[in-house]
Amino acid sequence: MNIVQFIIRLLTFKITKDEILQFNKSHFITGLFGTWIVGMGRYWDDKGASLMQHLGFGSVIYIFILAGFIWLILKPFFIDKWNYFTVLTFISLTSFPAILYAIPVERFFTVQTANTMNAWFLAVVASWRLGLLYYFLSHFTGLSAGNILTVTLMPICLIITVLTMLNLHRVVFDMMSGIRNPSPHDSSYLVLMFLTVLSAIMTPILLIAYAVGIYERYKARKKH
Numbered sequence: 001m002n003i004v005q006f007i008i009r010l011l012t013f014k015i016t017k018d019e020i021l022q023f024n025k026s027h028f029i030t031g032l033f034g035t036w037i038v039g040m041g042r043y044w045d046d047k048g049a050s051l052m053q054h055l056g057f058g059s060v061i062y063i064f065i066l067a068g069f070i071w072l073i074l075k076p077f078f079i080d081k082w083n084y085f086t087v088l089t090f091i092s093l094t095s096f097p098a099i100l101y102a103i104p105v106e107r108f109f110t111v112q113t114a115n116t117m118n119a120w121f122l123a124v125v126a127s128w129r130l131g132l133l134y135y136f137l138s139h140f141t142g143l144s145a146g147n148i149l150t151v152t153l154m155p156i157c158l159i160i161t162v163l164t165m166l167n168l169h170r171v172v173f174d175m176m177s178g179i180r181n182p183s184p185h186d187s188s189y190l191v192l193m194f195l196t197v198l199s200a201i202m203t204p205i206l207l208i209a210y211a212v213g214i215y216e217r218y219k220a221r222k223k224h
Helices: 003-011 025-043 057-077 084-093 096-102 111-141 145-167 169-176 186-223
Strands: none
Touching: 003 025, 003 084, 003 096, 003 111, 025 057, 025 084, 025 096, 057 084, 057 111, 057 145, 057 186, 084 111, 096 111, 111 145, 145 186
């Protein structure tokens, strides 16, 4: 199977655990390159983005942090063959759907229409990648559906809260003043702000569920 077929199987929820265990440097480099490209595409027309974001490095750094976080929170569950490289490679390969962000819809539509389209792009990509993460964890870890849902949502909720607090301050000020200079990304930022509030509400619940899951896993291991 060539790398393109491999990625298609992954993005269409067909990849198996055995195939995941075959991740190698070629898969990782391909995922890293894809992350870099879509990272540049995500911010190429955003005048408020930092230089790191324009160069795509922000997205590259993000996958290392996200993979590390996911790897770490699953460690207490003692998953067989669980390692950072596997998680990082998988996360990098799920970056390709984010190419939707690079479509310059604002060049062909009004600001209002571009706002709506970018918001939908954000929703589609976020849901797709979250679904892929759930699929990956459910097929790789063998944990219960409740534990998988918890460890799928928890890192996302925490990272969304932190990142939006860091990146949305200028947008918040603009909105408080009536968005005097509307941009095609305003709706996307509004969606992120909604997700931030939702994440802040869900995080304590997820942390409690996470602690209970670890405790139950520990008891099950002791019985065996």
